Amino acid sequence: MAKDLYLTLEDKPGEAARLGEALGNAGVNIEGLCAMADGGRSTVHILVDDAARARTALEGAGITVDRETEVLISPPLGEEWVATPGGFGRMARALAEADVNISFVYVAGDSRLVLSTSDDAKTAELLQAMM
Incomplete structure (x- = not known):
């Protein structure tokens, strides 16, 4: 089953780039994405082709994955x-x-x-x- 990664970023310029570059540099493809800002924070749901590699790449960029959920596509x-x-x-x-x-x-x-x-x-x- 596919996995959705849920994380929180600061709501400021460059945070989406940091996320995208970390995954891209690790060879992880973003297959789906939902993000919204509220109160200075951005919550992000991201569907990737390799959850383990994505988690490692994100954590290496200082981005904490708060939750990993099996999802239906x-x-x-x-x-x-x-x-x-x-x-x-x-x-x-x-x-x-x-x-x-x-x-x-x-x-x-x-x-x-x-x-x-x-x-x-x-x-x-x-x-x-x-x-």
Whole structure:
């Protein structure tokens, strides 16, 4: 299963560059990323192709990885998801009706969803049935 790394950076110029350069210099590819600033800090979720190598590279750059989470990655979303209003709502409703909670979700390259849920196996089944 793929891994999402969660970390916190200062909300200032150069922090994103420090993260990207540390991973790039270690040969780690960023496959998905979600970052937002609040109160002087930036929280970052990052999907990488090699979590262990990414952690080593980030820690070498003075960036602490706060949490590593196994995540589910959807197949590439088709036009009915990407170009049609309501696609995410339909998916979220199907998960809610199956009593599955979404902890976090973001979009990775190739229009894939990165999800952490209360039941990733059930989520995978539901997504497969919807696509």
